[in-house]
Amino acid sequence: MATITFTLSDFGLASLAPLFPTVTFVPSGPGVADGRLFSSTPVEAMLAGDSGTVTLAPTDGVVPAVWYTVHITHLNAGGVPTHFDLLDLRILVPAEYVGPITGLPGVPISPTTVLVSLDPPPPGYKGFWLYSPATGQQMPLDDPRIGELRTVA
Incomplete structure (x- = not known):
């Protein structure tokens, strides 16, 4: 097992x-190793103040x-x-890792990731952007960008 701080x-x-955050580590999928069958169930970190x-x-x-992948949520x-x-x-x-999250190898999410949004991608985003209206949002039907898939590098 590995312990990450x-x-x-x-x-x-x-x-x-004060915003009651949660930090969740989400496996990309199920897998097998060392005689174990792993579920892709997310694992919530234990928080004590900011640690x-x-x-x-x-x-x-x-x-x-x-x-x-790491998900962070909090309340208003x-x-x-x-x-x-x-x-x-x-x-x-890595096996038997004990230490800070900054010491872990991390690779950017695949450039084949597709972001679906009316808004432009955030700074630093690399991948594909599909211009798509939000659920329930009114849109001009003649907008030529709807359904356009762009490469963002």
């Missing part, structure tokens, strides 16, 4: 603890290849879920 904050270095710890199965030797002042982050890395966990 981290400190959670926003980019202003403010604590997210987090999670114990994960290593990805070394898992067939088919498996990695983790009224207690309503309002924020979702997806760390844009495939996190690979």
Whole structure:
């Protein structure tokens, strides 16, 4: 097993603890290794203030290849879920790793990823962008960009 640690904050270095955050490590799929059959059930990290710890199965030797993505959610002042982050890395966990998340090998999510959105992709995004209206959103039917698939590099 591997134990990963981290400190959670926003980019202003403010604590997210008052917003009841959750940090979840999501396996890319099921797999087998060392006589075990692994489910793709997400694993939630334990948070104590701004410090987090999670114990994960290593990805070394898992067939088919498996990695983790990291999801971060938190609430607004009224207690309503309002924020979702997806760390844009495939996190690979070596056997017996103990240490900070920054020490783990991570590779960017595949350039074959397709982002479906009316808004342009975020800075640094690489992959495909499908211009698509949001559910229930009114759109001009004559908008030539609807359904257009663009490469973003």
